[in-house]
Amino acid sequence: MEYVSLEGLRNDGRRPNECRHTSCAFENPISANSCSGSAEFTFGQTTAVAAVFGPHSSLSTSTIDSLSIERLKVTVEITSAAFGMDAIPKKRATNAATLMKSSKSSRKNKELAVKFEQILRCCIDAKRYPRSEVYVSAATINDDGSASAALFNGIVLALVDAGIPMLDVFVAVCATRLDGETLLDQNEVEERGRGVECFVVAETKERRKTDGLQKGNIGFNSKMNDDYGDDDVKRIVSYDISGGKLAPAAVDDLLRACAKGCDEVSRVVRKAMKKRLRKLASTTRNLA
Amino acid sequence: MIVSEVEQQMRERKMSALQSLTTSSAPSSRVMLYTTPGEVVDGVNASEGFLKGHGTQVSEGELRATVSGVVERVNKLVSVKPMKAKYTPETGDVVVGRINMISSKRWKVDINSRQEAVLQLSSVNLPSGQQRRRNEADELNMSRLFDTADVISAEVQSLFQDGAANLHARSTKYGRLSRGVLVEVCPSLVKRLPQHFHALEVAPGVFIEVLIGCNGFIWVGSPGAATSKQATNEKSKTHEEELVVVDKKERENIVRVANCVRVLDEIFFYVTPQSIMSIYKQSEGIDAKSILTSDGFLARVIEREIDARTRTEEDADML
Structure with missing residues (x-):
C-alpha cells in the first residue's frame, strides 16, 4: 500500500507535514461538574478527554516519598473507551479475544501514564504546591491514530483549566516514517503501516531572537541540541522514537516536522485559552 | 436523548445570549489583560524592574505567566490570577468546611483549598461556653463537638508555611x-x-x-x-x-x-x-x-x- 501518492498527498488528502483539523474545548461534558478542570482535545476524528482532580492534600501521610513533600505530585490514569477502539473482526469477537485486546491496551495505557507523569513533572511549576497531589484522569473516546498526542494535549488543557501553574503551554504531536517520508499526525490507517513512530512534546513560548543558542530551563537532552543546531528542534522537551531504526538525517527530519506541528497546535490551544478567559471574564465583571 | 423542538430553541437562545455577553463591549474604565502560560506578561518593562507575584515566573530575564488568567498589577508587583482555581486561604477569611478527619487534638477540615485546613481543639469554644479542661476525656469527646462529615463555619486564623490554613471557631458566630x-x-x-x-x-x-x-x-x-x-x-x-x-x-x-x-x-x-x-x-x-x-x-x-x-x-x- 502506498501512503503518499504521486501528487504528494496522503490517503486522506493531507500533505505529509500537515496536521488534521485540530480543535479543543474546555469543560468536557463527561466530567465537568465534579472536577476542578476538564478539557477535550481532537485531532481529526481522534478524541481525548481529560479531567483534573485537586490539588488536594496528599492522602496518606505515611507513604509520602521525598519528592511529594516539597512538590506537587501528579498521578495520571489513562483509559480507552471500549467503543473507541478499532472494531474487532467478527471472527475473533469471542470473549477471550476481547479480553486479550483490552488487557493489551490497558498495558499500553499504563506505560503511557507513567511517561506522562514523568513529562508533566517538569512541565508543572510544582514547587508552589508542597504536600499536595493532583489526580489526572484521561480517556481516549475515539482512536483514529495519534491518540497519545491527543491525550497529552487534553491533559495539559485540563491542568490549565484547573489553574495549576505550568511553565509553558506544552503540546504534543505524533509522527511516523513511511515510504521514506515523514507523516505528521498519522491517522489510523498510517498507524497500521507499522513505520517508525515518534511522540514529541515541545514548549511553545515565544523566544527572543537573540537567545537562539541558549538552552531551555528544563530536562533537555543536551546531546541532541549539540547535534542539531535548529531553533525548532531546541524547543523539544521530550521525544520518544520507537518501532525501528532510522538514519540520523531521517530523525532530524522527523523532529523538525514535529516541532513545526507543535507550533501549529499551540496556536489553536492558546486561542482557545484566550477565548475561554474572555468568556469567563465577561460574566464576572461589574455585576450588580 | 430526545430533545424537543422547544428545548432546542431554548438551548440555542441560551448559547446566543452567552455569545453576546462575551462580545458586549468592555467597560472603558478597566482594560483586562489575558495571558496564557509561558507568555510574556504585556506591559511589563524588564528594564524598569518588577516584582514577581503569584502565577508568574522569571525566565531569561522576562516575566512570564504560569497560569491562564487576568493580569493584576499593584505598583511593581505583577501577578496573574486564574479564572478558576482552588481556594487560596487568607487570614481573616470566613470559610465553610467539612470535617474530614479527627486526629489528636485537631480536626482536619476540607475547605476546598489545595491543603487540608487544621482546626485545633484549643481554638474552639465549647457550646456551653464553659471552660475546657485539658484532659483526655476532653480529647475523647471531640467527636461530640464536631464529627466527621459535619459542616462547620470558621475563620482563618493564620497560615502555615506550606499554605495550609489554621482555623479558629472562637466566636459564637462559628460552629456546626x-x-x-x-x-x-x-x-x-x-x-x-x-x-x-x-x-x-x-x-x-x-x-x-x-x-x-x-x-x-x-x-x-x-x-x-x-x-x-x-x-x-x-x-x-x-x-x-x-x-x-x-x-x-x-x-x-x-x-x-x-x-x-x-x-x-x-x-x-x-x-x-x-x-x-x-x-x-x-x-x-x-x-x-x-x-x-x-x-x-x-x-x-x-x-x-x-x-x-x-x-x-x-x-x-x-x-
Missing part, C-alpha cells in the same frame, strides 16, 4: 451548621465582603439564611441555622437535639435559594446576596427544581444581565 444545604461554587465567584452571614428576605417576613464562605462553600439554611448560636449555647444542646424538623414550606424556600446559587455558578456570575436575590426574583413562577434544568430560564437571566449592562453603558455615555 445545621438545618440547611451546602452548595459548592467556584471560589473565584466569591468576593471578600465585610459581612458573610446574610438573611435574605425571600417573601415579606420570611427569611432564609445564607453564609457565603470565602472558599466557595455556601450554606443555605433556615433562619438561625448559621448565625444565632447563642440560643443553643444556653442549654448546651447535643447534636441530636439540634436536629429540628424544618417544615416543608421552608425546605422549599431553602432549595430554591440553593438552586439560585447553583445557577450563578453555572453561568459564572459573582455570588452576592444581591445577585442571589435577583435570580430568586426572576425565578418566581417556576418550580424550584426546573430553575437549574430549564435553558429558557438561564437564557432569560443572561439576557436581563445584558440589558442591564447596556443600560449602564448608555448612562455612562450620557454623562
